[in-house]
Amino acid sequence: MSEKRQQxxxxxxxxxxxxxxxxxxxxxxxxxxxxxxxxxxxxxxSKDALIEAVLTARDAEFFALLDARQAGRSGREARLMALLDGFADWFGRSDFYGCNFINASAEFGDPRHPVRKLVASHKRALRDWVQRRLECDEEVASRLCLLLEGAVVMTHSYQETGALARVAPMARALLGLPREDNGGEPWQYHKQDQ
Structure with a gap:
């Protein structure tokens, strides 16, 4: 990619x-x-082509962040904690203004618009990623994504810094993992070494 295009x-x-x-x-x-x-x-x-390019780049960056967090993690519990850490990394960025895809969906109402198609593709890819990484069926993956999307909105719109900590026990229950007070590890953000 040329420097001018990147800029x-x-x-x-x-x-x-x-x-x-x-x-x-x-x-x-x-x-x-x-x-x-x-x-x-x-x-x-066109401006729409620029928006599509920005969203496509953001999609790749987002999944690279989540993949990096999963490296070396085995077992559903560890991968769930790594997923929450990945979201916490994203929420802590200085350029976090909520989800670009949720924001685009709100501005581009027609589901046939190419931007809305990109939004739908990204959200399906997230559900599929969660399903693969956490070894669950599509219904559980959809419910987990609903929790994560809620955490995004709560963190951005309500400035609720504890949203992910609230998601963790519900996500554990969906995956059939032990409750935190019965031996399961409570989720606490683990900053990744840079």
Whole structure:
């Protein structure tokens, strides 16, 4: 990826996070990226194409974070704790403004729109990832994702820093893991060594 394309995407990501997709004008993106409108359109034929590129990059970054947290973890309990740690890493980022995909879904109402299709694809991929990594069926994976999505909204919208700690015992129960007060380890965030 060219340096200019990366710079345009990073600027767009920052502005979309802070101001929303529709409220962020294309002129502001190229100006703040230190570029020109012509350069922007050379890399992205439309604003929607830029949004799609930003979301696609965010998708890859998000799953890379979760995969990194899973490295060397075996057993469902350890992988669940690593999943919660991955979400905590994300929530602790300075550019955490909630879920880009939830935000995009709210702004792009038509389920046939390419952005909404990307949102649906990302959410299905998360459910499938959870199902594989935590060795559960699709229904349990869907319920776990519902808990995680709720934690995202509570953390962002309500500034509820303890949302993941509240999710942990419910997630354990869904997976049939022992309750924390019966020998299971309570979830506490473990910062990953950098």
């Amino acid at each position: 345009l995407m990073a600027t767009a990501y920052r502005l979309f996070n802070r101001h929303g997709f529709h409220a962020t004008g294309i002129d502001r993106i190229w100006a703040e990226a230190g570029s020109t409108k012509r350069t922007l359109y050379r890399h992205f034929p």
